[in-house]
Amino acid sequence: MNPTEEQSWTKLKSLEEWNTSPTKSMKLDTLVKLLMYHLESNSRWPLVIGESDYNLVPNLAFEAGNANPDEPDRIVVLSAFVTSNQAIVDILDLHGIHVLELNGQTPMKKHKGILDDFRTSVVGTKGACILILLGVGMVGLNLACANIMVVVDTLWSEQDDRQLCRQIYCHPQAKEVHVYQAIALKTADVFLNNISFSKGAMHEAFVGADKEFCKCLL
Numbered sequence: 001m002n003p004t005e006e007q008s009w010t011k012l013k014s015l016e017e018w019n020t021s022p023t024k025s026m027k028l029d030t031l032v033k034l035l036m037y038h039l040e041s042n043s044r045w046p047l048v049i050g051e052s053d054y055n056l057v058p059n060l061a062f063e064a065g066n067a068n069p070d071e072p073d074r075i076v077v078l079s080a081f082v083t084s085n086q087a088i089v090d091i092l093d094l095h096g097i098h099v100l101e102l103n104g105q106t107p108m109k110k111h112k113g114i115l116d117d118f119r120t121s122v123v124g125t126k127g128a129c130i131l132i133l134l135g136v137g138m139v140g141l142n143l144a145c146a147n148i149m150v151v152v153d154t155l156w157s158e159q160d161d162r163q164l165c166r167q168i169y170c171h172p173q174a175k176e177v178h179v180y181q182a183i184a185l186k187t188a189d190v191f192l193n194n195i196s197f198s199k200g201a202m203h204e205a206f207v208g209a210d211k212e213f214c215k216c217l218l
Contacts, residue, residue: 099130
């Protein structure tokens with residue numbers, strides 16, 4: 001589903017209906033495959049796009065610095081649009097994947113309970129190991145209990161991307177951190193990703209520039 005299109009999301013009743021729906025999205029199907037892979041067991045190899053096709057395959061060349069198999073995996077899925085958020089929750093539900101959800105409409109009194117449930121979840125045995133966040137629900141959160149993040153919607157700024165990563169890549173993180181970004185070819189994702197990368201490059205150039213040069217720009 002492309003959130004830039006002016007259309008509302010209608011919940012589907014079955015996987016059969018989803019597979020024949022005009023709103024069927026390769027990005028959401030890929031998200032399902034990625035999540036189901038990591039939900040099978042803890043500390044699995046990260047996934048990459050295969051060289052010969054667009055299928056997800058384990059990156060067997062990856063050398064983990066701190067797998068810590070005794071600590072369970074937990075996954076944060078971030079969406080930037082309300083329509084994307086609801087579509088993600090509904091499609092995962094069709095696949096039998098239970099999730100927790102936190103966004104700007106979640107009452108503050110429920111935040112702690114949701115986060116406590118997420119922080120104590122265990123893959124395959126206890127609770128929901130996936131937390132779906134709408135952008136505003138991410139502000140000020142320390143989610144070092146999670147080690148996998150999936151950014152479904154491309155953001156405008158690389159600085160936003162880095163801030164998101166710091167939500168899970170922070171003390172007292174006990175595991176290797178993996179961050180996936182879903183960029184669909186032939187969509188606005190590519191354009192937005194290029195803008196984000198350019199902003200990041202400009203920021204790095206400015207920060208690393210000579211002090212006298214920086215003064216001229218201020």
